[in-house]
Amino acid sequence: MPEHILLRHRDIPDIDQLDVYLEHDGFKAFESVVRETNPEEVIETVKASGLRGRGGAGFPTGVKWGFLTPGVFPRYVVANADESEPGTFKDREILERNPYQFLEGVAICAYAAQANVAYVYCRGEFWDLAHELERKIEALYDRGLLGEDLFGSDYHLRIYVHIGAGAYICGEETALLESLEGKLGQPRLRPPFPAAKGLFGKPTVVNNVETLTNLPPIINRGAEWYRSIGTERSTGPKVFCLSGHVERPGNYELPLGTTFRELIFEHGGGIRGGKKIKGILPAGASAPLLPATDEVLDTPMDYESVPKVGSQLGSASVIVLDESVDIAWMAYKTASFFKHESCGKCTPCREGTYWMYQILKRIPEGRFRNTDIDLLNSVAHGMQGKCLCALGEFSIMPVISAIEHFRPDFEAHTGDER
Amino acid sequence: MLATKYKKEIDRILEKYPPEEKRAAVLPLLYLAQKEYGCVTEAAVREVADLLDLDPTQVGGLIGFYTLLHGKPEGKIRIQICTDLSCALRGAEEFAEKICENLGIKLGETTEDGMITVEGVKCLACCDKAPMFQVQDAEGIHYYENQTVESAMEIIEALRKGDRNA
Numbered sequence: 001m002p003e004h005i006l007l008r009h010r011d012i013p014d015i016d017q018l019d020v021y022l023e024h025d026g027f028k029a030f031e032s033v034v035r036e037t038n039p040e041e042v043i044e045t046v047k048a049s050g051l052r053g054r055g056g057a058g059f060p061t062g063v064k065w066g067f068l069t070p071g072v073f074p075r076y077v078v079a080n081a082d083e084s085e086p087g088t089f090k091d092r093e094i095l096e097r098n099p100y101q102f103l104e105g106v107a108i109c110a111y112a113a114q115a116n117v118a119y120v121y122c123r124g125e126f127w128d129l130a131h132e133l134e135r136k137i138e139a140l141y142d143r144g145l146l147g148e149d150l151f152g153s154d155y156h157l158r159i160y161v162h163i164g165a166g167a168y169i170c171g172e173e174t175a176l177l178e179s180l181e182g183k184l185g186q187p188r189l190r191p192p193f194p195a196a197k198g199l200f201g202k203p204t205v206v207n208n209v210e211t212l213t214n215l216p217p218i219i220n221r222g223a224e225w226y227r228s229i230g231t232e233r234s235t236g237p238k239v240f241c242l243s244g245h246v247e248r249p250g251n252y253e254l255p256l257g258t259t260f261r262e263l264i265f266e267h268g269g270g271i272r273g274g275k276k277i278k279g280i281l282p283a284g285a286s287a288p289l290l291p292a293t294d295e296v297l298d299t300p301m302d303y304e305s306v307p308k309v310g311s312q313l314g315s316a317s318v319i320v321l322d323e324s325v326d327i328a329w330m331a332y333k334t335a336s337f338f339k340h341e342s343c344g345k346c347t348p349c350r351e352g353t354y355w356m357y358q359i360l361k362r363i364p365e366g367r368f369r370n371t372d373i374d375l376l377n378s379v380a381h382g383m384q385g386k387c388l389c390a391l392g393e394f395s396i397m398p399v400i401s402a403i404e405h406f407r408p409d410f411e412a413h414t415g416d417e418r
Numbered sequence: 419m420l421a422t423k424y425k426k427e428i429d430r431i432l433e434k435y436p437p438e439e440k441r442a443a444v445l446p447l448l449y450l451a452q453k454e455y456g457c458v459t460e461a462a463v464r465e466v467a468d469l470l471d472l473d474p475t476q477v478g479g480l481i482g483f484y485t486l487l488h489g490k491p492e493g494k495i496r497i498q499i500c501t502d503l504s505c506a507l508r509g510a511e512e513f514a515e516k517i518c519e520n521l522g523i524k525l526g527e528t529t530e531d532g533m534i535t536v537e538g539v540k541c542l543a544c545c546d547k548a549p550m551f552q553v554q555d556a557e558g559i560h561y562y563e564n565q566t567v568e569s570a571m572e573i574i575e576a577l578r579k580g581d582r583n584a
Contacts, residue, residue, distance in 0.1 A: 086541040087504045119434075124445075124486040125542050125552055127559035160434040165445050166485030168540065182441035182470075184483050200439050243504040243545035250546045284541075285503060319504050319545075333503045337540055343483075 005217050005229075005237045006210065007253045009097035018139045021100040027145050029219035030107045034151045042112035046215070048223035050235035055080055055171070055208030056283065056314040058234075058303040065112055067195035068203045076199040077110045077118040078180065078206045081130075082164055082171040084123055086337060087284035087317030090239035090251050091209035095122075096129050098213065099136050103159065105212030107146065108219060110157050113205045117158050121176050124165045134161050168341035172389045173206040175343065186345040187389035208315075210239055230256035234302035238316055242268045245275065245322035257305070261297040264320055275322040279406070282306055283314025285334040286394035288401035289327070310401070327406035328368075328413055331376075331399045332360040338395035349392030352383035356399055368413040373403060420465050424450050428469065440470050444477060448487055453556045457488045485539065486554065493528040493535030495577050496554040497570075501538040504545035513549035514538055516567045521574070533578050553577060 004010045014020040021027075033042050047062030068075060079102070083091040094102055110118045122130040137159050140146040148156045162180055169175045170185040177199050179185035198204020214236060218226050227235045234256040240263055243249045247269030254263065260280060264270065271277050277292040282301070288311040290296045299309050306313045321330065339357035344350045359376050362368040380396035387393060403410060421428065427450060428443075435442040447469060451462035458481050467474040481489045488496075499514040514525060518536050521529055528535040544550045547563035551570065555577075562573055 083543045084541055086502045087545050088541075089543040089545050092543045123543075124449075124484070125559055125561075128561070131558075162434070162442075163446065163449070164484070165448070165480070165487050167483060179445070180442060181439065182444035182472075183476075184479065200436060200442075241545065243548075244507045249508075281503075317545075319507070321507070325507070330503065333506060337502060340540055 004253050006094060006101075006213050006239055007098065007251060008101060010253075015101070016097055016099055016136075018100060018136070018143065022143075025220060026100055026216075027104055027107075029216040030104050030111070030145070031151050033108055033111050033219060034153050034155050039112045039114050042108065042219070045223050046112070046218060049214075049218045049226040050223075050230075050233070051211065051214050051218060051226070052234065052303060053208055054210035054214070054238065054315065056085070056286070058313065061207065061211055064195065064207075065109070065205055067193065068113060068205065069196045072203050073114070074117065074202055075113050075115040076202055076204040077106060077113050077115045078173075078176065078199060078204060079106050079118065079120040079212055080171060080173065080176060080206055080208045081120055081122040081126065082176060083126075083209070084168045084171055085284040085286060085315055085317055086334075087243050087281065087319040088241050088315045089243075089317075090241050090315070092126065092129065093251050094209055094213050094239070095126070095133060099133055100140075101216055102209055102213045103133075103136065103140065105215040106159055107157055108215040109205060109207060109212055110159075111155060113203075115205070116156055117160070119180060119199070120159065120161045121170070121180055122161060122163050123170070124163050127163065130161050130163050137161070167343070168337075169343040169389075169391060172391065175389065176206060177204065184343070186343045187391075189388060231300065231302050231304070233304055234313075238301070240301065241315070241317040242320070243317070244281075244320035245272045245277075245325075246270065246320050247272050256302045257300040259298050259300055260292075260318070263301065263318060264297070268320070271320070271322050273322075275324060277320060278323045278325055279321040279327065279330075281319040281321070281398065282316070283312045284317040284319065285337050285398055286390070287312035287314050288397045289321075289330070289405060290401075291405045292321075326412075327402045327409040328360075328363050331402040331410075332357075332363050334398040335360045335395070338391065342391060342395070346387040346389075346392060348383045348386040349395070352379055352392060353395050355379050356395065360399075363413050366413075368410070370411070370414040372414070373407065373410050377403060420447070420450055420454060420462070421469060423454070441472060441476075444470055444472070444480065445484070448477070448480065452488065456494065456556060457491045459489075486559070491532075494533050494555060495535070495574075497534060497536045497551055497574060498539040498542075498554060499536065499551040500540070500542045500544065500548065502541040504541070505548035505550065508548040510549045513565070513567060513570070517570055517574070520567070520571055534574060555582075557582065 051061045052058045170179045174188035175185040194204040335357045339353040342353040431446045463478045550563045
């Protein structure tokens, strides 16, 4: 069995206990950056590692840090623990089972950003783990691993947990910042980006939980080691969330570039009940559906290869659909999700998600008409490229791709048309 | 009054944010209000607004936006079943239907004794352990994973009797 770099609790079950984490080189990376390196060097190391944001966008992490407006303080770091993409459940496992590695990642990021305050924005549903995380943070103050004069330096850091209240849109970084400021979680017009004007108008880094959890091993073992995992442009390990019609759903930590086939059939044990695979949503509800052809199954799951077959890697939340799934019903489910989660700020998204849902609702109600297929396409294309954030864009992808690849599934509902 | 009863807790919350940015404390304070009053009443909105020097509309507007904040009392215990895509592929819709049937209500409704509200909710980041639900009550939110109709009904009945460790 290869070692786990992110899901380290799979190898060391008690690593959620601070003593155990410290015995396994815990906080060695944070201590070494504070004692021995300056923030710029940390940023250079992370750039050199090739680490890309694991929340979905895949933007190079070190480059993002490098955008912080020089000379403006205070700065903030915000960990995005608002995990709510359908099919995504990796951050929750990290936060529950390997919390100290995540917190050490937050600390390293804060040092690199020269921030003295970091917030962990946890979705409200993560109530229990958020409260547990607060206790873990307390334990770090008690040991002198957070707080004032860290490791004999003048660097100080406090980490606070902030609990959200149920809104998918708050996973979008500017909506998250609005929400953290106590407002409606609605995306901001960009620029300015958070690196210039983020939390409370100050330069801010927002990074996903999994992204931050990569930092301690990168510091401990070096950028070159990290680059030896994964592909040339998609470096490092990734936690793939496998759900839907597989024998063994769950999180699987594998190098970026592992094929869909290996994930689904080797690690996931294949399709439940010996059925045939029909389609794959590689990034939850937020990317085009792929028909499960041999070409798709043999595609490496990395930031470059998945777009080549017509979808996105996103947060790598792989939802597997077997032959029994009515793809028109799937489109109804994703439309229902986005209609509920649209924040209402941009008219094309607010109205478009509503109308796509109204049309697709005719499927379970038995009122779907032949003309509805073209109507759906027309509504979807009318939204494309017209919204502030990606939610509106995401919402049309499963619908358009479902019609493109599985039109007969929609036509099957139009039999009663009069 | 929240300000007197929860003074220590409120101070601890406000400490997290810069003094000039105390609006940031609005969600944590709304959770406190919900704990105290069972839902965010209009009076609670004004209390929270006063605590943070906000206009009541800046607070009240959040209730309809965030799904875990409730403006109406409904059931003391909210059973929130994820019926989103991944869970639905593993039987969550039938699961939710049967739970409702057992309780004699429809999705979104509350039992006659005012104890249980069952809601269908969007993804709870627990797709590999479907069917699952979370329970929201005055004390907080707790997950129940890998459920069957039988195990879920046992939990619901225990919660109804006030046993939170079910």
